[in-house]
Structures are given as structure tokens and as C-alpha cells.
Amino acid sequence: MIRIMIEGFALGLSAGIYCLGACLVFFVPYLFVEAKEKVFENAKRVSSFMAGRLIAYIAFALIVGFAGSSYKNIFTARFSHISLVIASLMMLAYSLVHNFRDTKFCSRYVDRFSLMRMPFFLGLFTGLNPCPPFLVGATRLWTLGDIIGGVVLFAAFFAGTSVYIIPLVFVSGLNKTERIRRIGAMVALLSSIWFLCVGISGLIGV
Amino acid sequence: MSKPFRDGAVLSIILFTLLSALCIVSAGHDRTLLYAKLIWSFTVSVLGFFIFYSGNISRYRSILFILIAFFFFLEFKFFRFISLSDTIAPYCHIAQAPTLLNFIYSQYLALVSGDWKVWGVLTLGFLWLSMIFTIGPGICSWVCFYGGIDEMFSKALKKPFYKIKISKPWRDFPMAFLIFLLVVSFLQGLPFFCNWFCPFKMTEAFWDSHSATRAVQAALFWSALAGFVIILPVLTKKRTFCSMVCPFGALASVCGTMSAYRAIIDGAKCIRCGRCQDVCPVFAVEDKDRKEYKISNFCNRCGTCIDICPVSAINIFTKHGSRRIPTRNIFIFMALLITGALSGSFVPRVLLQLAGVR
Numbered sequence: 001m002i003r004i005m006i007e008g009f010a011l012g013l014s015a016g017i018y019c020l021g022a023c024l025v026f027f028v029p030y031l032f033v034e035a036k037e038k039v040f041e042n043a044k045r046v047s048s049f050m051a052g053r054l055i056a057y058i059a060f061a062l063i064v065g066f067a068g069s070s071y072k073n074i075f076t077a078r079f080s081h082i083s084l085v086i087a088s089l090m091m092l093a094y095s096l097v098h099n100f101r102d103t104k105f106c107s108r109y110v111d112r113f114s115l116m117r118m119p120f121f122l123g124l125f126t127g128l129n130p131c132p133p134f135l136v137g138a139t140r141l142w143t144l145g146d147i148i149g150g151v152v153l154f155a156a157f158f159a160g161t162s163v164y165i166i167p168l169v170f171v172s173g174l175n176k177t178e179r180i181r182r183i184g185a186m187v188a189l190l191s192s193i194w195f196l197c198v199g200i201s202g203l204i205g206v
Numbered sequence: 207m208s209k210p211f212r213d214g215a216v217l218s219i220i221l222f223t224l225l226s227a228l229c230i231v232s233a234g235h236d237r238t239l240l241y242a243k244l245i246w247s248f249t250v251s252v253l254g255f256f257i258f259y260s261g262n263i264s265r266y267r268s269i270l271f272i273l274i275a276f277f278f279f280l281e282f283k284f285f286r287f288i289s290l291s292d293t294i295a296p297y298c299h300i301a302q303a304p305t306l307l308n309f310i311y312s313q314y315l316a317l318v319s320g321d322w323k324v325w326g327v328l329t330l331g332f333l334w335l336s337m338i339f340t341i342g343p344g345i346c347s348w349v350c351f352y353g354g355i356d357e358m359f360s361k362a363l364k365k366p367f368y369k370i371k372i373s374k375p376w377r378d379f380p381m382a383f384l385i386f387l388l389v390v391s392f393l394q395g396l397p398f399f400c401n402w403f404c405p406f407k408m409t410e411a412f413w414d415s416h417s418a419t420r421a422v423q424a425a426l427f428w429s430a431l432a433g434f435v436i437i438l439p440v441l442t443k444k445r446t447f448c449s450m451v452c453p454f455g456a457l458a459s460v461c462g463t464m465s466a467y468r469a470i471i472d473g474a475k476c477i478r479c480g481r482c483q484d485v486c487p488v489f490a491v492e493d494k495d496r497k498e499y500k501i502s503n504f505c506n507r508c509g510t511c512i513d514i515c516p517v518s519a520i521n522i523f524t525k526h527g528s529r530r531i532p533t534r535n536i537f538i539f540m541a542l543l544i545t546g547a548l549s550g551s552f553v554p555r556v557l558l559q560l561a562g563v564r
Contacts, residue, residue, distance in 0.1 A: 025393075182375045183381050183385070186383075190382060191389075
């Protein structure tokens with residue numbers, strides 16, 4: 001079991017740099033908009049995001065463990081693309097509301113979006129998106145054939161990839177002005193549109 | 207002899223001398239090419255003389271700017287239609303901005319692997335960056351060989367058919383677009399902007415092999431070309447591609463803050479007529495408050511606002527502590543020198559080919 005743990009951690013550590021591009025394309029613009037001056041406040045958001053990812057990983061390991069390898073393609077290809085589409089749609093709605101907050105319609109939803117457990121759900125759905133670290137972890141999972149081993153592998157894998165996410169608690173230093181918050185919301189809008197296209201094209205097999 | 211005439215003559219003679227020296231070095235033993243280069247340097251210097259002498263920056267700059275874009279497209283984009291041979295693809299500066307992270311990574315790899323050939327080619331990127339540091343976003347209205355295209359279309363009508371105004375937050379859209387492109391290009395290891403959005407690509411290198419993907423690329427390409435480079439500039443008299451899309455413009459506006467030259471409105475002289483805001487082709491004149499205007503860091507130093515101001519309240523300055531030193535002629539000289547040197551690498555070749563010498 002320790003061997004699996006070390007293996008998962010090493011996998012996460014080596015492939016986790018890609019998290020910076022895959023998950024963080026969603027999460028960093030969100031932090032640009034919502035980050036507070038106090039590091040503690042940001043730590044809460046980052047922890048919430050990481051908790052979402054951890055639950056997504058463990059749930060994935062359990063489902064795969066129970067379902068068995070005959071559903072391999074459904075879980076790694078379909079499931080991850082659906083997850084990406086959901087994460088993109090969430091981010092799209094969030095960024096539209098923030099970019100057009102001056103309009104009557106969107107101003108109604110700004111606070112509601114800020115109150116939502118946005119980082120948690122972002123973590124949940126981006127955790128399963130078809131990024132290289134996830135696919136590497138999933139590939140190893142298929143070869144294990146052990147439910148508990150799978151959960152341990154993915155928990156350790158989560159710890160390895162988290163090394164690249166934890167420094168985000170210090171991102172508050174970047175959004176000192178309203179201008180940067182606005183730019184962050186626009187980046188979120190562009191990223192969500194792009195990843196929505198990637199997710200849909202993955203689902204329809206283009 | 208009047209002072210503007212004397213100053214203009216002196217500065218343009220110095221400019222021609224420097225450009226000629228560069229021509230002699232770059233032409234090597236090729237006499238024909240040397241003469242073509244000298245003719246082009248002379249043209250740049252004469253236009254420079256008219257700028258210095260008349261005090262009208264935007265008119266003569268615009269002529270030079272559009273001419274460069276015309277020759278550039280003739281050489282590199284339309285060579286298939288008019289069969290100009292012997293073309294060498296240039297290092298595209300617009301592509302450089304959204305792939306800056308990839309570029310820095312390549313430089314790092316070139317350094318650690320000792321591959322100096324790769325390093326040599328990529329150093330052209332540093333050349334562009336050093337130009338941005340020198341004349342700032344002025345590069346977008348003087349040197350850029352794409353900018354002349356939407357500038358040309360923006361000059362098509364005498365008055366704007368439709369007056370367009372962008373809110374301050376949305377003026378930052380190119381900045382957000384640049385950040386997005388930097389991340390996605392680095393992730394994919396590909397020039398994402400060139401593949402999907404660039405309206406100036408006329409090479410097949412960026413088209414995807416999959417037909418559906420290629421159709422989406424083509425739709426984006428034609429809509430960006432028709433919308434931002436042709437239709438919107440014609441209707442609004444604004445350089446919409448440069449101010450709403452171009453990632454290089456966004457990069458130049460950030461790095462350009464290091465440049466010494468700034469266009470500044472003198473609040474004491476300003477009569478708040480708003481003409482500068484109306485004519486600025488890149489939406490760089492912002493409302494500071496209800497009564498005052500401020501030139502943002504998106505300013506391209508094109509000179510349009512300087513020329514239109516009825517009380518000469520706008521000029522180019524260099525800040526030294528709390529003092530403002532007028533450096534308009536120095537900036538124009540630097541801009542012309544860089545423009546002449548860079549355009550001198552391809553315009554003379556086109557001239558020779560059009561004259562049937564090559």
C-alpha cells in the first residue's frame with residue numbers, strides 16, 4: 001500500500017505542473033476576481049477548491065473500482081469531457097454575471113454567485129477534466145484492479161498535484177485594483193468559452 | 207531660413223546618414239540592392255522632414271505607415287497572386303506576444319542545451335522587445351507592418367459613419383485576451399492566436415488537417431479580417447483590430463510603460479473640447495473626470511490628437527522627476543530610425559521586384 005501511495009504522490013508531483021494550465025485556467029481568474037487581502041480568506045477558497053478535487057478523485061476511484069474495467073472508455077473519455085463541460089458552463093455563467101454586473105439582469109446574480117460554493121464545485125468538476133495529470137492517474141488506476149488501492153493512489157495523487165495549487169493562497173497580492181478584477185473576469189469568460197468548445201468537441205468526437 | 211525648416215533639414219539629414227550606413231552594411235556587395243535601400247531610406251527621411259517641418263505628425267506618418275503595410279503584404283502575403291519570388295518569411299511580432307511564455311521556455315532550452323542556432327533566431331524576439339522599451343506602444347503606429355492595413359481602411363471615410371465608444375473596462379479586453387492566449391499557447395505548445403484568430407495569416411501552415419476544425423478556423427479568420435480589419439475601421443474611423451484584439455498591442459502597452467516618451471495633456475491649456483477623444487484611433491484618451499481627459503498607456507503616439515488640438519495642449523514629453531521635458535522631435539526621430547531600419551529589410555526587395563530588376 002505504501003508503494004501505491006508513493007507511486008500516486010510521485011505521479012501527481014511529476015504531472016501536476018499541467019494542473020497549472022488545466023484546472024488553474026479556471027481557478028486563477030476566479031481568484032483574480034474574488035481574492036481578498038487576507039491570506040486566510042484566500043486559504044479558505046483554495047482549501048475549498050482542493051476539497052472539491054479530493055472528493056472528485058476519491059469518488060472517481062471508487063466508481064471505477066466498483067464498475068470494473070469494462071466501463072473504462074465511458075469513465076475516462078465521456079465522463080471527463082462531461083465534467084469539463086459542466087465546469088466550463090459554471091465558469092461561463094459566473095464570468096458573464098461578473099462582466100456584465102452593471103446590467104439589471106446580472107446585478108441580481110452577482111452576490112448569489114459569490115455566496116455559492118463556487119471554488120468547491122470548480123474543484124469537483126475540474127478535478128475530473130481530461131487533463132494530462134488526470135489521464136495519467138486514471139491509466140494507472142485501470143491496471144490496479146483494487147478498490148482500496150485505487151482510493152489510496154488517487155488520494156496520494158491529489159497530494160502530489162496540490163503542491164502546485166497551494167501557492168495560490170498568495171494570489172491576493174495581484175488583485176489590488178478593480179481593473180485587475182475586471183481583467184480576471186474577462187480571462188474567465190474567454191477560458192470558459194474555450195474549454196466549453198474543447199469539452200463539446202471531445203463529447204462529439206471531433 | 208525658418209527654425210522648423212532648419213531643424214527638419216538637420217534631423218532628416220542625420221536620419222538619412224544613419225539609415226544609409228545601415229544600408230551599406232546590410233546590402234553587402236549587392237550594388238543594386240544598395241541603391242534600392244538608399245532610395246527607400248531617402249523616402250523615409252523626406253517624409254521625416256515633412257513631419258519636422260510642418261509639425262503635422264499624423265498625416266506623413268500615416269503615408270509612411272500605409273506604404274510599409276502595402277509593401278509588406280505585397281512581399282509576404284500576396285506573393286502568390288503577383289508572383290514575387292525570393293521571399294523570406296519575417297519574424298511575426300504579433301505572434302510573439304501570445305507565445306511569449308513558449309518563447310522564454312525555448313530560450314531557456316536553447317541556453318541549457320547550448321543550441322546557439324536556436325538562440326540566434328529567437329534573439330529577434332529580444333530585438334522587438336528592445337524596440338518596445340525604446341519607443342513604447344509607438345511601435346504600433348510607426349513600425350508595425352500590419353497596423354497600416356486597418357489604418358488605411360480607417361482613412362476611407364472623411365467622417366465616421368458610426369461613432370463608437372468603448373467603456374474603460376472593455377478597453378482592457380486585449381489584455382485579458384493576451385493573458386488567455388499566453389496560458390493556452392503555453393499549454394498546447396502551439397501558436398494558438400495564429401491558429402485560430404489571426405486575420406493576417408495567408409499561409410496554409412496554420413490550417414488544421416481535420417475539415418470541421420478547418421471550417422471553424424476559416425470562419426474565425428474571415429470574420430476577424432472582415433469585421434476588425436475592414437468593416438469596423440471603415441465605419442468608425444478607428445483602428446479596431448489594433449485596439450480591440452491585437453495581443454501585441456496589449457503587450458506593448460504594458461512593456462511600453464518603461465519607454466521614456468509619453469503623450470501628455472497639459473491640464474492648464476486644455477479647453478475640454480473633446481476633439482482628441484473623438485479622433486484617437488485606439489481609444490486611448492480617457493475621461494479622467496467629467497472635465498478632464500487623460501491619455502492611457504494604450505496610446506500609440508500616432509500624433510493624431512497632437513495635430514487636432516486647437517490649443518496645442520498635447521505633446522510628447524519625458525518625465526524627469528517632477529519636470530516634463532518636451533521630447534517630441536527626439537521621439538519622432540527614434541521612431542523613424544527604427545521604422546526605416548526595419549522596413550529597409552523588405553521594402554527595397556519589393557521595389558526591385560516590381561521594377562523588374564529582380
